[in-house]
């Protein structure tokens with residue numbers, strides 16, 4: 353399985369910033385072809401990013417999408433619109449979408465189904481809050497989010513990646529220890545095996561939450577961590593590059 357190192361820029365960088373970043377970053381990673389790399393800029397930068405990524409092995413991702421193809425959904429972006437820019441991945445169910453914008457499992461599931469139907473590879477984000485962890489509910493929460501997110505598309509697991517992002521580790525500088533992450537990743541892998549009836553060998557389980565160039569190596573050494581979804585550290589092309597090289601060296 354090829355590792356995936358993905359950047360989620362969240363609501364950062366204009367289209368002009370994106371071009372500056374990619375002009376520095378793309379030549380640096382040109383030869384790093386044994387790992388999958390994805391960048392998810394804001395929607396407004398998809399067009400310019402897609403032109404620059406055309407001849408590169410770096411993939412384009414979106415940070416969200418609505419499930420319908422078109423219609424009266426003010427402010428939303430459809431899978432067809434993402435495909436116009438050769439968007440290969442879409443991040444769905446991110447904890448900021450769940451907690452700030454109130455997205456529920458049922459909506460996330462509709463988006464997951466639509467992404468798979470449109471051939472855009474979804475990265476389903478799951479993870480517990482600090483309170484849930486302290487109550488010992490981590491695995492229950494993650495299991496529920498995965499089963500609900502994948503309802504009806506369990507047979508399509510092979511077209512899906514999963515990101516475990518503990519809410520308490522996102523943007524806080526507090527990373528899960530490799531052991532804490534590995535425990536959840538091992539559990540997710542067994543759940544994927546059950547849901548796909550043992551047929552899935554392509555789903556990557558990414559870790560996200562304060563990943564940086566200093567902690568990446570110890571995390572990726574764990575057996576069931578297959579890559580990263582990086583927020584803050586991915587905003588700096590040098591740091592994101594360093595994280596990718598750490599993954600390659602393991």
Ligand code: 13P
Nearest residue numbers: 360522523561562583584
């Ligand atoms: P940080 O790397 O800033 O903690 O963000 C993680 C994240 O939410 C990626 O989707």
